[in-house]
Amino acid sequence: MSDPAIVVEGLAKRYGKVEALAGIDLGVPPATVLGLLGPNGAGKTTAIRILTTLLHPDAGRATVAGFDVVSQAEELRHVIGLAGQNAAVDENLTGLENLEMVGRLYHVPAAEARRRGEELLERFELTDAAHRTAKTYSGGMRRRLDLGASLVGRPQVLFLDEPTTGLDPRSRLEMWDIIRELVKEGTTLLLTTQYLEEADHLADKIAVIDLGRVIAEGTSDQLKARVGGEVLALRVAERDRAPDAAGAVLGLGPGGGNVDNNTGEINVPVGTDGTAILTEAVRRLDAEGIKLADVSLRRPTLDDVFLGLTGHAAEGGGDGDAGDEASGDGDRKSKRKRKREQERVRERT
Amino acid sequence: MSAITETLREPGRLAATVSDWWVLTKRNLVTYLRKPDLLVFSTIQPVMFVLLFVYVFGGAFELILPPSVPYVDFLMPGIFVQTAIFAATQTGVGLADDLQKGLIDRFRSLPMARSAVLAGRTAADTVSVFIQTILMLIVAYLVGYRLHEGGFEALLAFIIVVAVGYAFTWVSAFAGLSLKTIEAVQAALFTIVFPFVFVSTAFVPLATFPSWLQPFAEYNPVTIWVDTVRVLTLGDLYSPATSPLFADVKSLGTLMWLSTLWFAGFLAFFSFLGVRWYRRT
Numbered sequence: 145m146s147d148p149a150i151v152v153e154g155l156a157k158r159y160g161k162v163e164a165l166a167g168i169d170l171g172v173p174p175a176t177v178l179g180l181l182g183p184n185g186a187g188k189t190t191a192i193r194i195l196t197t198l199l200h201p202d203a204g205r206a207t208v209a210g211f212d213v214v215s216q217a218e219e220l221r222h223v224i225g226l227a228g229q230n231a232a233v234d235e236n237l238t239g240l241e242n243l244e245m246v247g248r249l250y251h252v253p254a255a256e257a258r259r260r261g262e263e264l265l266e267r268f269e270l271t272d273a274a275h276r277t278a279k280t281y282s283g284g285m286r287r288r289l290d291l292g293a294s295l296v297g298r299p300q301v302l303f304l305d306e307p308t309t310g311l312d313p314r315s316r317l318e319m320w321d322i323i324r325e326l327v328k329e330g331t332t333l334l335l336t337t338q339y340l341e342e343a344d345h346l347a348d349k350i351a352v353i354d355l356g357r358v359i360a361e362g363t364s365d366q367l368k369a370r371v372g373g374e375v376l377a378l379r380v381a382e383r384d385r386a387p388d389a390a391g392a393v394l395g396l397g398p399g400g401g402n403v404d405n406n407t408g409e410i411n412v413p414v415g416t417d418g419t420a421i422l423t424e425a426v427r428r429l430d431a432e433g434i435k436l437a438d439v440s441l442r443r444p445t446l447d448d449v450f451l452g453l454t455g456h457a458a459e460g461g462g463d464g465d466a467g468d469e470a471s472g473d474g475d476r477k478s479k480r481k482r483k484r485e486q487e488r489v490r491e492r493t
Numbered sequence: 494m495s496a497i498t499e500t501l502r503e504p505g506r507l508a509a510t511v512s513d514w515w516v517l518t519k520r521n522l523v524t525y526l527r528k529p530d531l532l533v534f535s536t537i538q539p540v541m542f543v544l545l546f547v548y549v550f551g552g553a554f555e556l557i558l559p560p561s562v563p564y565v566d567f568l569m570p571g572i573f574v575q576t577a578i579f580a581a582t583q584t585g586v587g588l589a590d591d592l593q594k595g596l597i598d599r600f601r602s603l604p605m606a607r608s609a610v611l612a613g614r615t616a617a618d619t620v621s622v623f624i625q626t627i628l629m630l631i632v633a634y635l636v637g638y639r640l641h642e643g644g645f646e647a648l649l650a651f652i653i654v655v656a657v658g659y660a661f662t663w664v665s666a667f668a669g670l671s672l673k674t675i676e677a678v679q680a681a682l683f684t685i686v687f688p689f690v691f692v693s694t695a696f697v698p699l700a701t702f703p704s705w706l707q708p709f710a711e712y713n714p715v716t717i718w719v720d721t722v723r724v725l726t727l728g729d730l731y732s733p734a735t736s737p738l739f740a741d742v743k744s745l746g747t748l749m750w751l752s753t754l755w756f757a758g759f760l761a762f763f764s765f766l767g768v769r770w771y772r773r774t
Contacts, residue, residue: 221602221604224602237523249516249600250603
């Protein structure tokens, strides 16, 4: 059982000119959770689609529970469960009917399919709605039903593509509880998310993916350690002074840092010199007459990691950019960075 | 390891496939039961066609048809076939909807027969064609439609109409999978089906077409099917002997043969394309 549940080697896929996956490698030990973290268009969904046999890779290979995703697709489908981005339930069927149908399609006998359906509804607190058509369900209920459908076949490996996107905070927390419980029971899980917080909460290991490549991999703590030490977080009182403030303090740390001109927030990784840099930063800003609304030294979050690795935040658009080669070309990279900044601005206004 | 036992426990492959087909057919039939308005509204349009042709154009048509052939008896076989073909549009619309909702992705990730989603959908929609044809028969009777041949011929004609509907559910299925949105499916199917239905003998005799259109109209599958149903229900009244307008009407034997050929051709071609498209990853 020590064989990895998921092995991915050099997996690549392109759609016309767009390189969705540029050769990724992953390994997921059984009964662990890998969080695939990245912005829209990073290639997360493409990876899931290949691993669940919905899409053929152009290059590379992958196995799930020991089955090759291309040559043993048929066998593989018996041991996986998938819950995609949109809750894939039949609106005209009741909750129970949906689960029974999926059970029957896993070739579970009718009575057993019904029993499993009832069990899952109970577990996801949908028993009261069991005999109502899914049309009448709220977004959170549909997601839970959809997750239930992915579990009817008792999968060894479960794939969840952005399981909480579009859910309200309460439903999201409920979803997290459910997922944590599943993993406790020994299911291997590959989860994609745009939310750093989500990966942090749920995943044993995180693979950060951007423009079709895995740009970092490790536990949440390992990734945070890559940022090194602490982060100085500032927020200027007047947003229009944010660029000036950034100019004054960004060079203080050992490298990196970012500014969000919309919120006036500035983050600077400061290594182990936190206190000294904090003092210097406050002195410089004071000298420029920039008032601060907030200042703190904090442990790095995955947001800092993502910014450090990719030069842009994890949220916000990356769509359409997936075709760009993620080369080390500085000029190009900064161009991309600028483009992303613009996109973020557009999104917020 | 449980994967292997799971595979062993699985019933025979054929039994499993049949079971998948049934599960999906049932799913789609339940949808019809929960949305009866769908069936009602899809029947209203052909009923309006009947009323339009019988009461608006009918008088004019009576003038050219031989007096022994009431226009309504000439018309209805065309309407039956047209209704079956248009009803099949539902298949593509339903599949496009499933595709947009992500249901097709779920089905494709399940260890089920690759043909089941399409087979189940087309089967359920053929049940709907069956019901609509019966409703149309009732409407036809009310506006004066009468059979001129025996019950066996009528049954055969009924089967042909439903079979045409079935063949077109596969055309529609392919359109649904390849075009992916409900609007595109509706627009495309209407555009493609329209000339076949109207440049056929569904509403007028072949001899009334301009000569350059006649070759197309004559071998158009819709003409073949409509004429087969017509000969089965009108008998000798719809033959070259009755009127020069019917000079090109083929014998029942030829029509049955061509009908079957077109039906089998449509079914084979589009079910092959459809399943292939479904598998395509």
